[in-house]
Amino acid sequence: MYRTKTCGELRLADAGTNVKLAGWVQRVRKMGGMTFVDVRDRYGITQVVFDTDLPELFEAANALGREYVVQIEGKVAERASKNDKLPTGDIEIIAKGLKVLNKSEIPPFTIEDNTDGGDDLRMKYRYLDLRRQCVKRNLELRHKMAFEIRRYLDSKGFLEIETPILVKSTPEGARDFVVPSRMNPGEFYALPQSPQLFKQLLMVSGYDRYFQIAKCFRDEDLRADRQPEFTQIDCEMSFVEQEDVIQMFEGLVKHIFKYVKGIDFTEPFPRMTWDDAMRLYGSDKPDIRFGMPFVELTDLVKGKGFKVMDDAELTVAIAAPGCASYTRKQLDELTEFVKRPQVGAKGLVWVKFEPDGSVKSSVGKFFTEDQLKEWGEKAGAKAGDLLLVLSGDAMKTRKQLCELRLEMGNRLGLRDKNVFAPLWVVDFPLFEWDEETQRYYAMHHPFTSPNPDDVPMLKTDTGKVRATAYDIVVNGTELGGGSIRIHDAALQDQMFELLGFTPERAQEQFGFLMNAFKYGAPPHGGLALGFDRFVSIVAGLDSIRDVIAFPKNNSGRDVMNESPSPIDPAQLEELKLKLDLEEEKK
């Protein structure tokens, strides 16, 4: 045993006791005849004092470098000048012994929350980056959340069942990572995009409450916040309806906030239909930490001679509270914001409702003050508020205004990372129409059950059929979602037909699950939550990368250990594979 105490636990009450600590040298400060060494471990930082009374020891302390690994023996003493920023700040160790357990080269960046190391350098030396307390807190949070998720689900009778990582490749959905099989030359495993198939099989097997904190894989071109491997809280239940699933996992989210963040949600989470979410927030994952819902002005603005609005399918506004005072510069910034290619609007109309009752607008010459006041009334704008108005194609305009609303939320400080606003979005459409291929696609997957009320419309009004599908959204981020699955063979056949599958193709792609369903499939449904995302939301972080110990970059590379990497030609030969890089060489 190299230590009797950690660097985070000594308090004033320990003064006078002899202790042994081990850790890393955070800092050495030489003050005349005294040298102060801050020793850090996972649990905290403790100050150790060396003085000239023990000259050999003093000299050894002065020779210490940053990040040396040391073992300290000494006596706990009350500090003369206490540090109230450290839990151990009331005490220090009067050193009696010092052993250098290992030296360290000078690290390429400082091991501090505010480090001088840039992103790339920190990822290359991730093992040093992980020493920083702010990174460590994220991994501690991740551990605690995983533990509490398991504690909750175990208490509800769920069984965690591991499903395979080497699975069958399926052509539907995102691109699979594949693994060549040496023992079965020419054949490949796939890494699972989710345990969907296996969890539905487990329901057929009668494991009516299943969960797994499962690694999933997608070979996608990586966007800013995607990882080729990610972790999912995957769940499925039998003999349940939508309400049962929602209650169970609302309970899980509440449990986590309670035991991890000390936040007690006593009320049910609000619910919103997909239609309302799109109409009021232009998004299927609205951030409801703040208001500013959309108000449609189309009827009020049409036929008044302003061509932009006359021609537009939709004119829609938000009322930004207290923003009538915005300067020309601020308004120009907002106009620039909506015109950025990522947002894509042609321009922005604004109306200021001044505190004195007067009205100013960028479209003042097309509309009378009374007309503009009518807009304000409909939008619930009060004196001092700013109305921001977009016009155009309905779907596109809603998405643009959604971006603007979030931007206004940021500007007004309404998106506090310490405030959490969960929301269920329900009644998703079952189908999405694709203009290009002129056919319907399943919005979730082909096993999602239609809303029983809408089954009669499946053929007559396909696009309007609602799914028994639900998403849980927190602060404008999709935390997860799920659905009740189809367990009736006839209904499943009808779905495949609507999705344009021939019976042969349906059999080829999904035959395996459908065969299993012949032997008594129970009604079932479930949900999956993005675990990385969940942790990052609770931590108040923007990126999932910060809550993953060893993440990959946007090219799917681990820059720390330089993987992926070429492999031995002998290994390729064993796998009966050849590289086919000709195109590259041209």
Added chain:
Amino acid sequence: MYRTKTCGELRLADAGTNVKLAGWVQRVRKMGGMTFVDVRDRYGITQVVFDTDLPELFEAANALGREYVVQIEGKVAERASKNDKLPTGDIEIIAKGLKVLNKSEIPPFTIEDNTDGGDDLRMKYRYLDLRRQCVKRNLELRHKMAFEIRRYLDSKGFLEIETPILVKSTPEGARDFVVPSRMNPGEFYALPQSPQLFKQLLMVSGYDRYFQIAKCFRDEDLRADRQPEFTQIDCEMSFVEQEDVIQMFEGLVKHIFKYVKGIDFTEPFPRMTWDDAMRLYGSDKPDIRFGMPFVELTDLVKGKGFKVMDDAELTVAIAAPGCASYTRKQLDELTEFVKRPQVGAKGLVWVKFEPDGSVKSSVGKFFTEDQLKEWGEKAGAKAGDLLLVLSGDAMKTRKQLCELRLEMGNRLGLRDKNVFAPLWVVDFPLFEWDEETQRYYAMHHPFTSPNPDDVPMLKTDTGKVRATAYDIVVNGTELGGGSIRIHDAALQDQMFELLGFTPERAQEQFGFLMNAFKYGAPPHGGLALGFDRFVSIVAGLDSIRDVIAFPKNNSGRDVMNESPSPIDPAQLEELKLKLDLEEEKK
């Protein structure tokens, strides 16, 4: 909600209440005007009664087939003839409603503990096999053990940290599964054989108590009880010595036996050096549920004119208690046993110590009764015991006698699956000499620390250097093992040299970890337990396959979903790969 109660929870106290159940039809028994339907779910079986008073319902019940999914409404009633084999055997449900939620085709085998389905059929329909209560119990045990492992390690301050599945391929060790990278053509990830590298990095990062229940992968030719993917309880600690690690994980194993099996190990687990284990049991994983340790007779048998023993490096015996009564047939069976190619002995010498004090032996013409009695005395054989003796090359003979000892344990009923005998094996040799390549190999891995006492012998007496490595063995099966790692760069260099690595090759293969070690590596060590193995030991099963939900067969195939399988040529093209199956086609 499809049910108000499960099929496992109703008791006599519930009589008179109205309930709703859902589950699978286990059995339909028609007895004149009554039909009894056993309904099964994950929690148990409940009997439901239909009679002619409700003719429509009665008819519907008579039409039910095995494994139909049904919803039952009815009233709980006390049974006339109780079934004390079922927890619900005191009651039955008088049916008032029956809804068929799904039909089932006739399953290919019976869903009973004693099923009529053979191995292959059950693996093909694994989703039906998983319905059997005996299989379900194994997965429930697995869940409970994983949960309790986490509860113990969390309580000891361990953090569970997920390490990547897409890692760097390393040429050392067993064969890696590889994953071609589409975004980095010509390059490959590997699937981890263990998180060894990452857990040592986490120690460098200061996460002094790490664990993970981690998926690991090995592309090996599969022996009977190997799986290409398996699960490991992977742990590492900093600032510890061997004793700290042993204490911590002995605590874990005790915790599991206590909370999962109700077995309280109050004494420390016994420990045995590797030398003793080999000398006394011919194995580094002795089954100490029973005695019969080896007794070496070499000195007593040499020079007596029996050529086999005169020429043998070692003559070694076990005394089988009470087996002097063995018949010629039984003795022949034992001789056949040791001569099987898997064991490989040339023959077996036996000595019977009859209850009347006389001695009989297969080598009676070479040795006097007094000489044989001397053997028996040395071996501690009492009247009525049977001495079984093997001679030959020391290492081979020990392994042969080890097999014979286990066989005798089986024959004598000394290997009770409900008795658990854990054992630490310590002081493993650091190096293994390989005759073929005429060099030393690391018995564990090149980062294993030598016993500090033996460091001076590293160059002079390499083969005798003990490692600071330990295995935990239960009932003759290796549950896991680990070591204290080298954290000193100079010692590590010396190790590489002894293992025949040039500095260049060491840098190429392990440079990444060695670079990390330059920035303050703490003393550290750890251990990994085979989780599948742990569950199968606790369940008293011989195979790990029985505790894996969806295992693969000996060719690495999932016969249920027919993976691995060929993939689309377009996908190969995207990966810049070509199949190279020419050899196959010849």
